Amino acid sequence: MKSNFFITFEGGEGAGKSTQAKLLSAFLEKEGYPCVLTREPGGSSGAEEIRNLVVKGDVAKWDAMTEALLMFAARRDHLVKTVWPALKEGKTVICDRFADSTMAYQGFGYADNGLGQATVERLYQIVVGDFKPDLTIILDMPVEAGVARALQRDANVNRYEKMGLDFHRNLRKAFLEIEKKEPGRCVVVNADRTIEEISADIISVVQSRLLKA
Numbered sequence: 098m099k100s101n102f103f104i105t106f107e108g109g110e111g112a113g114k115s116t117q118a119k120l121l122s123a124f125l126e127k128e129g130y131p132c133v134l135t136r137e138p139g140g141s142s143g144a145e146e147i148r149n150l151v152v153k154g155d156v157a158k159w160d161a162m163t164e165a166l167l168m169f170a171a172r173r174d175h176l177v178k179t180v181w182p183a184l185k186e187g188k189t190v191i192c193d194r195f196a197d198s199t200m201a202y203q204g205f206g207y208a209d210n211g212l213g214q215a216t217v218e219r220l221y222q223i224v225v226g227d228f229k230p231d232l233t234i235i236l237d238m239p240v241e242a243g244v245a246r247a248l249q250r251d252a253n254v255n256r257y258e259k260m261g262l263d264f265h266r267n268l269r270k271a272f273l274e275i276e277k278k279e280p281g282r283c284v285v286v287n288a289d290r291t292i293e294e295i296s297a298d299i300i301s302v303v304q305s306r307l308l309k310a
Contacts, residue, residue, distance in 0.1 A: 099231070101130065101187050102307050103180065105195040107275075108236035109268050110258050111247030112288045113295065114193045117236065120296045121303065122191050128308070133183040136193040137171065141178040144171035152255040161212050165203040169224045172196065176225065196221055197233060197283075201271035202257065206264050229282065232306055234299055235272050236288035240265045243288075 104121070106114040115136070122132040138148040151159070151167050159167070172195075183190050196217075204217040244265055247258045257264075276283040284302050288295055 099307070101184060101189045102231040103184060103190050103192070103229075104303070104307075105192045105197070105230040105233045106236065107194060107197045107201070107233055107272055107283075108288060109238070109240060109243045109265055109272070111243035111245070112236035112238055113246075113292065114236055116292060117234070117295060117299055118191050118193050120292075121299055124296075124300050125189055125191075125303070131188045133179070133188050133190045134193075135175070135179055135190060137175060137195055137198065138168055139171065140175040140180070140192070143174035143178070147171035147174070152257070154256060156256055156259050158256060161203045161207050161210055162216075165199055165212055165217065165220060168199045168203065169220050172199075173224050176228070181228075192230075195230060195233070196225065197235075197272065197275050200275060201268045205271040206260075206267050208263070208267055211267075231282075232303065233279075233283045234302065235276055235283055235285045236295070237269065237273065237285050238287070238289040240269055 106118050108114055118134060122134050125132050137144070138151055139145045147167055147170055151164060151171075180190050180192070199221075200214065200217045203212055204214060205211045240262055244258065244262065273285065276285045284306070286295060286298050286302070
């Protein structure tokens with residue numbers, strides 16, 4: 098049985114990924130699994146610099162390909178400097194967003210201007226290779242509720258939170274399609290409930306899929 102894991106959280110804006118990642122980390126630490134909490138874009142010094150380029154500014158600042166290239170540049174730095182070293186040390190890494198977000202946002206979020214699945218997958222293979230999360234939790238909730246929560250929570254609204262509802266509906270559809278294509282890796286969890294209820298479901302999934310595997 099594996100002693101450490103790479104677990105990612107995905108979902109639309111305002112779904113509560115950061116909160117649930119912290120709660121899962123606390124649970125796993127108590128169970129004897131040392132954890133590293135991180136995020137994308139970001140999670141390393143170089144990746145955090147790229148994050149500022151991507152999430153700040155006007156909605157139309159970048160096209161989908163430019164964004165995807167920036168995201169994968171940040172991802173490579175993050176993997177090399179944070180994720181892979183932590184896993185090598187035997188720690189479990191819990192990441193707020195990973196490559197599924199690139200597929201959803203730059204692949205399909207922009208509808209007719211999105212890159213599509215094949216292009217994002219080619220970039221992934223070049224930058225990441227065969228490495229994948231052991232488990233991906235997709236937090237799903239109605240788009241209107243998620244965006245409203247994100248706007249209410251964040252004083253410094255990022256570019257994506259300012260994009261129209263059609264963009265966010267495309268994201269939700271993309272994440273659900275990702276789960277359908279990879280049910281062995283991905284699990285959709287209803288995020289339109291209390292923090293405690295969501296956390297309990299996530300812990301149950303982690304116990305059944307990873308800790309008891």
